[in-house]
Amino acid sequence: MKLLKLTINGREHTKAVSSSMTLLDFLREELNLTGTKNGCDKGACGCCSVMVDGKPMLSCLLPALEAEGAAITTIEGIAKGNELHPVQEAMIEMGAIQCGFCTPAMVINGVHMLAKNNNPGDDEVKECISATVCRCTGYNSIEKAMHLAASKMRRAAHDGS
Ligand code: FES
């Protein structure tokens, strides 16, 4: 066991963890942050994506101890209080959530994509979505949700300028 110190959704945590524990298990089992999903536990489905220092990563492949000192954002850290992120709003408005298992990772990847570029083309949106397997929606509604979120963010940026 080693001491792990990191920041999750803006809060510092220090805990003893074994070298075999993944970041995914650390989040779900040690911190009860169960929004991050375990779809395959081997890097194939994308459902475990979280942001590590601002970049989406598969938490099932990352040993927790390798996240020492990192700033992690999980789906629990995306809304600001009661205010949903535009990607979350758009996913609801477009009916892009069915069982919801893939949704946290879709949102994490969408938030990352739109933070870099709030006017993505179809290809960029498709690439973003393809990082996560969805067994329910057929992806069309998720694609539409990402475009809707982008337009919400452009409008907000315009209104704020
Ligand atoms: S649970 Fe990590 S990629 Fe599937």
Ligand code: FES
């Ligand atoms: S909504 Fe069910 S897996 Fe995507």
